[in-house]
Amino acid sequence: MNAKQTWTALWTIIVREVRRFMRIWPQTLLPPSITMTMYFIIFGNLIGSRVGEMEGVPYMSYIVPGLIMMSVITNSYSNVASSFFSNKFQRSVEELIVSPMPNWVIMMGFVIGGVARGLGVGIIVTAVSLFFTHLDVQHPLLTIAVVIMTAVLFSIGGFINSLLANKFDDISIVPIFVLTPLTYLGGVFYSISMLPEFWQHVSLINPILYMVNTFRYGILGISDINVTLAFAAIAAFIIVFYCFGLWLLKRGKGLRS
Amino acid sequence: MVEPALSIQNLSKVYGNNFHALKGIDLEVPQGDFFALLGPNGAGKSTTLGIVCSLVNKTSGKVTIHGVDIDQDFSKAKYYLGVVPQEFNFNQFEKVEDIVLTQAGYYGMSMRDAKPRAKQLLEDLGLWDKRNSTARMLSGGMKRRLMIARALIHRPRLLILDEPTAGVDIELRRSMWEYMRRINEDEGTTIILTTHYLEEAESLCRNIAIINQGEIIQNTTMRDLLTQLDTETFLLDLAAPIEQMPLVEGFELAQIDAAQLAISIVKGQKLNDVFSQLSAQGVQVVSMRNRANRLEELFVSLVEKSSGSAPKAAGGIRS
Ligand SMILES: Nc1ncnc2c1ncn2[C@@H]1O[C@H](COP(=O)(O)OP(=O)(O)OP(=O)(O)O)[C@@H](O)[C@H]1O
Ligand SMILES: [Mg+2]
Numbered sequence: 137m138n139a140k141q142t143w144t145a146l147w148t149i150i151v152r153e154v155r156r157f158m159r160i161w162p163q164t165l166l167p168p169s170i171t172m173t174m175y176f177i178i179f180g181n182l183i184g185s186r187v188g189e190m191e192g193v194p195y196m197s198y199i200v201p202g203l204i205m206m207s208v209i210t211n212s213y214s215n216v217a218s219s220f221f222s223n224k225f226q227r228s229v230e231e232l233i234v235s236p237m238p239n240w241v242i243m244m245g246f247v248i249g250g251v252a253r254g255l256g257v258g259i260i261v262t263a264v265s266l267f268f269t270h271l272d273v274q275h276p277l278l279t280i281a282v283v284i285m286t287a288v289l290f291s292i293g294g295f296i297n298s299l300l301a302n303k304f305d306d307i308s309i310v311p312i313f314v315l316t317p318l319t320y321l322g323g324v325f326y327s328i329s330m331l332p333e334f335w336q337h338v339s340l341i342n343p344i345l346y347m348v349n350t351f352r353y354g355i356l357g358i359s360d361i362n363v364t365l366a367f368a369a370i371a372a373f374i375i376v377f378y379c380f381g382l383w384l385l386k387r388g389k390g391l392r393s
Numbered sequence: 394m395v396e397p398a399l400s401i402q403n404l405s406k407v408y409g410n411n412f413h414a415l416k417g418i419d420l421e422v423p424q425g426d427f428f429a430l431l432g433p434n435g436a437g438k439s440t441t442l443g444i445v446c447s448l449v450n451k452t453s454g455k456v457t458i459h460g461v462d463i464d465q466d467f468s469k470a471k472y473y474l475g476v477v478p479q480e481f482n483f484n485q486f487e488k489v490e491d492i493v494l495t496q497a498g499y500y501g502m503s504m505r506d507a508k509p510r511a512k513q514l515l516e517d518l519g520l521w522d523k524r525n526s527t528a529r530m531l532s533g534g535m536k537r538r539l540m541i542a543r544a545l546i547h548r549p550r551l552l553i554l555d556e557p558t559a560g561v562d563i564e565l566r567r568s569m570w571e572y573m574r575r576i577n578e579d580e581g582t583t584i585i586l587t588t589h590y591l592e593e594a595e596s597l598c599r600n601i602a603i604i605n606q607g608e609i610i611q612n613t614t615m616r617d618l619l620t621q622l623d624t625e626t627f628l629l630d631l632a633a634p635i636e637q638m639p640l641v642e643g644f645e646l647a648q649i650d651a652a653q654l655a656i657s658i659v660k661g662q663k664l665n666d667v668f669s670q671l672s673a674q675g676v677q678v679v680s681m682r683n684r685a686n687r688l689e690e691l692f693v694s695l696v697e698k699s700s701g702s703a704p705k706a707a708g709g710i711r712s
Contacts, residue, residue, distance in 0.1 A: 141502075144502065145501050151498075230448055230482045234476050235496070235500055236467075236469070236471040237468075238468065388450055392448060392450045393450070
């Protein structure tokens with residue numbers, strides 16, 4: 137394929153992916169908005185008023201960045217996982233396989249679709265949060281960079297998950313047993329400095345901690361961890377996941393018998 | 394030298410469960426051909442075609458499409474190919490026109506090029522009225538035609554049709570034959586067809602291969618194959634029931650029921666002999682037809698011979 141054809145093919149997948157999650161918005165865009173509103177009301181307003189300040193900022197302001205990040209993570213992941221898996225399930229993935237598109241275009245198309253959903257939901261949640269707090273973004277570029285990189289990473293993760301999955305259950309295992317616990321323990325609701333020293337060290341091996349904290353640093357200017365290190369770690373994860381995903385796709389894992 | 398549209402050399406496939414689905418087959422389909430790949434259920438037809446269009450990984454062997462080795466440049470080879478698989482493989486929730494246009498996009502076609510082409514194809518295949526329906530609302534026959542439109546959108550040189558007329562009614566099947574003939578003759582598209590309607594293969598295809606248990610057991614022209622048929626069986630409908638079997642010398646005769654006879658004609662024998670003998674005994678024949686279509690008779694005997702099995706008992710199903 138020449139560059140123009142490649143671009144057309146990539147664009148076709150992106151448009152199809154975006155159309156998909158827009159068409160089924162009550163399943164894709166609405167639930168995270170409702171859940172996050174609950175978090176804002178219950179944790180932020182009701183409980184937060186008792187908690188007072190965390191790391192020198194009101195509790196509501198402290199949890200907003202974490203909750204936005206949590207929505208971005210789960211939505212980019214599950215968008216790609218369920219969209220690609222349902223393509224596998226309905227066999228329409230064969231439309232992609234018989235076409236001359238290179239593998240990286242297929243993967244990139246779905247990943248960008250996942251990023252679009254992740255960021256879309258992120259923007260909705262941010263908009264909702266503005267009813268409860270006031271966001272004064274300290275480092276806008278850094279904030280945008282880390283949220284995009286996180287969305288990319290988890291979209292690739294969702295893609296890999298759907299390649300390895302054989303049944304619908306297989307794509308909900310990771311979000312339930314891995315993503316949710318790691319996000320809750322990744323400093324969305326608390327600063328790890330509150331933990332005993334041992335658990336602080338344990339927390340440092342949780343990759344989501346770095347993303348949440350870098351994002352919070354971008355917005356509030358406070359962080360538990362070294363931001364440069366966080367960026368390097370996220371970038372490294374993206375590269376490793378990307379290569380692994382492409383390798384699986386090349387082998388036809390879960391696609392070709 | 395003109396490259397063959399498809400060339401397969403020593404192709405084998407062992408599935409993950411150690412099942413040997415293809416045992417080193419060779420095939421060559423010249424450009425412009427209308428080629429039938431026939432075989433009983435489970436013979437390996439879809440496996441072969443799946444390897445050609447990359448839905449199945451081959452175990453060993455070589456496949457070239459218009460001279461392009463799929464191991465060297467599969468992307469280039471895929472441009473030549475249009476595929477209509479045996480099973481429905483589109484997203485049931487997408488709209489008919491979107492399915493075709495999206496496929497065009499995957500081939501890098503611009504919308505300016507793809508839109509009129511999609512309209513033409515959907516009109517030709519009688520689906521234009523349904524362009525805004527979601528695919529799951531189409532009937533089975535319409536879904537097959539949707540897959541044909543989708544396969545043709547990027548103007549492939551080689552069209553692979555894996556049982557395209559399964560579940561299509563007679564009238565529509567005939568109009569699909571016309572359509573396939575047209576794209577084969579007018580546009581020079583090479584077509585490879587698998588089907589279980591042997592009449593279809595007989596009327597459409599010039600060359601034929603028969604595959605059984607992962608091996609090619611015949612690969613020749615349709616005409617040559619049909620001349621191999623040395624016995625034909627005809628059914629004769631009689632004007633009135635008969636009490637006693639008439640005697641027709643030199644022919645094998647069987648009574649189906651009181652007013653129907655079956656007669657086997659070996660190559661070289663004349664039907665006139667049958668009729669004159671029957672007339673002499675006062676038996677009137679009002680109509681006559683082949684018991685099975687000619688290709689069908691041949692097919693059954695070839696497959697049985699290669700499987701080494703006795704003709705199957707009525708009602709029995711091969712495993
Ligand atoms: N994914 C798979 N794993 C294991 N065995 C398979 C797989 N796909 C097909 N087979 C086996 O390979 C053999 C050939 O199957 P194939 O689908 O190529 O047959 P076919 O000639 O297309 O038959 P049909 O006329 O029924 O469509 C069959 O015995 C089938 O059970
Ligand atoms: Mg088949």
